[in-house]
Amino acid sequence: MKKYIVEQQFIISMYEYFVHYCQLKERVAFRYCNYPHERIREVVHNKGIGRFPIAYYQSEYAQLGLIVWVADRSGKTLPYVNPLLLGNLSAQEIIARLLMGTDPRQLLEHALKRTDISVVPVTMVPELPGYTRKKSYQKKIDQKRRE
Secondary structure (H helix, E strand, C coil): CCCCCCCHHHEEEHHHHHHHHCCCCHHHHHHHCCCCHHHHHHHCCCCCCCECCHHHCCHHHHHHCCEEEEECCCCCEEEEECHHHCCCCCHHHHHHHHHHCCCHHHHHHHHHCCCCCCCCCCCCCCCCCCCCCHHHHHHHHHHHHHC
C-alpha cells in the first residue's frame, strides 16, 4: 500500500467529521469520536458515507473539497467522500465518476446543484390588509406588538 503525504490542513479529527460533515449532535459526536474507522458505520447509518480508494487519490480532490481526510484517535488517516455533497449523487456514484476520469470541478459543480429545492421569491415588505402608507403601516406594527 502506498503512503500519501497529505497536508495537515486537509486532515480533520473524527469529532469534526461527525459534527461538521455528518451533522450529528455534539453530544453524540463526543460519545463516538474515539471509535476507529472500522466502526464509523455503526454511528452514521443513514448517511451512506463512503471511503475513497487511496490508490486513486489525487491531491486536487482534497483541495476542491470532494475528499475529506479523517484521523481517528490512533492516528490512522483515511479519505472519505464529503458527506455534504451527497444530495444529488451517492458516494458510490461520486467515486465511480472520479475513477472514470470525470473532471472533478464539473463533478463538484453537479453535486452542489440542489435539484430538490425550489426557489420562491418573497418580498421584504409584509402584506397587511388595509392602508399601506408609512404612518398607518407603523400603527399596525405597533398594534401587533401590543397584542
